[in-house]
Amino acid sequence: KQEVTQIPAALSVPEGENLVLNCSFTDSAIYNLQWFRQDPGKGLTSLLLIQSSQREQTSGRLNASLDKSSGRSTLYIAASQPGDSATYLCAFFTGNQFYFGTGTSLTVIP
Amino acid sequence: DTGVSQDPRHKITKRGQNVTFRCDPISEHNRLYWYRQTLGQGPEFLTYFQNEAQLEKSRLLSDRFSAERPKGSFSTLEIQRTEQGDSAMYLCASSTTGTVYFGPGTRLLVL
Numbered sequence: 001k002q003e004v005t006q007i008p009a010a011l012s013v014p015e016g017e018n019l020v021l022n023c024s025f026t027d028s029a030i031y032n033l034q035w036f037r038q039d040p041g042k043g044l045t046s047l048l049l050i051q052s053s054q055r056e057q058t059s060g061r062l063n064a065s066l067d068k069s070s071g072r073s074t075l076y077i078a079a080s081q082p083g084d085s086a087t088y089l090c091a092f093f094t095g096n097q098f099y100f101g102t103g104t105s106l107t108v109i110p
Numbered sequence: 111d112t113g114v115s116q117d118p119r120h121k122i123t124k125r126g127q128n129v130t131f132r133c134d135p136i137s138e139h140n141r142l143y144w145y146r147q148t149l150g151q152g153p154e155f156l157t158y159f160q161n162e163a164q165l166e167k168s169r170l171l172s173d174r175f176s177a178e179r180p181k182g183s184f185s186t187l188e189i190q191r192t193e194q195g196d197s198a199m200y201l202c203a204s205s206t207t208g209t210v211y212f213g214p215g216t217r218l219l220v221l
Binding site for chain 1: 114143145155158209210212217
């Protein structure tokens with residue numbers, strides 16, 4: 001079974017800081033990886049998708065990387081803003097299902 | 111709005127009652143997923159459809175749970191004889207072969 005770990009579980013940073021969220025997984029047989037954002041009590045919003053053949057994807061202030069050999073992915077957020085406060089989840093797709101981490105709860109302090 | 115929609119958004123029921131949730135995926139998406147999420151946890155896989163075929167079910171999906179996607183479009187998830195442990199957010203998602211899109215979820219509270 002795919003095990004997905006996200007570190008740290010919670011993070012609090014002042015506005016404007018750059019930050020990195022980490023995600024590790026145990027099975028390298030993945031099709032793709034997605035990073036999601038979840039606001040309290042809401043569904044998930046897809047942020048970035050990285051196919052297994054890719055190393056990274058960028059969207060605005062977000063950059064996600066994938067290293068299958070080490071079983072790791074990172075989400076880099078540049079110049080953080082209070083509106084970035086949310087829980088960030090990584091998920092690996094193995095063909096029929098996604099395996100999710102438990103998320104990193106991010107608070108950006110104005 | 112052309113995203114994934116779920117109905118109802120909230121459901122409160124008494125233990126032992128049956129409940130049914132509906133998911134309408136994005137129209138051209140052939141893949142549909144159901145997930146369950148409890149407080150502080152990541153979503154847990156329940157089941158997956160490709161068109162109308164249910165291709166995978168988690169062992170979390172006990173005999174009290176049943177899901178259908180009769181015409182390969184919308185899907186329903188039914189929970190029979192609800193238990194307090196069924197209280198959770200039930201999330202539906204759809205995709206083709208790339209990005210998966212989640213609906214807003216149905217929050218179930220079993221009293």
